[in-house]
Amino acid sequence: MAMNSALDTLIELATSQTDEAAKRLGLAIRACEDTEQKLAMLLQYRDEYEARFQTSLAGGVTAAGYRNFQLFLEKLDMAIDGQQKIVDDAKRRIVDERSEWQSCERKRMSYDTLATRMQKAAEHKANKLDQKLMDEFATRQSNYKR
Template sequence: MATPSALDTLIELATQQTDEAAKRLGRAIRNSEDAEKKLQLLLQYRDDYMARFQTTLQAGLSASSYRNFQHFIDKLDEAIKGQQRVIQDAQGRVTRERGAWQDSERKRISYDTLATRAEKVRQLKESRRDQKQTDEFAARALFNKR
């Protein structure tokens, strides 16, 4: 088993790695949420634009205006598809970062468990040593009484 100071060092390093992994996970989640918000804005804008298009269409629309509306809607649809790909990438990063954080946390917990076991072994040895000293002291006291 590693020495207590080596375990302490491993625990400290694992804790730092876990903290860094948690920060990366937090950033990935924020980026994913931001991408989702942008998609919602694009979808809302497309809906608003389509409503405006319907209103304008009922009032009468020239062929060139119709093409312009249609062209802009096509561009919005491309932007929406692109944003959906951004979201998929962001969610993939969240999944990877969550896995990295979980791995780091598992490692840190393993080291903590080793340290706890080492401490229990140390305490048991100390308890046995103290008991042995107490027994020897009692035996000497008994021997000296006789």
């Protein structure tokens, strides 16, 4: 009985760890989606800014205006590169959190399997005991009738 209690405690603990790992995985996925949205917005803004500049080039731009455009694009590209690194880090975090969740889930499932085996062994033992008692009862009945 103490073994079942200890195993039940392990199962509860493993289930709790699995739930926490799943929550962290969900948070990592949401954070990655947010970083990807920010990257997409930066890329879209860069495209729009470059298109506006191309339009203004047709009307003529001063050398200072052209230089300002280049400087701004460089800063925008640096921001895009930085955001891409953040996205990459977020994706790595998802991989790490998914691996952790899978590890916790495997542990929980192994405890469940062990509990199932123990339960089946206990049922088998109880069935053998019942069969033995029934055999003894039948033998006594048979001897009593003689």
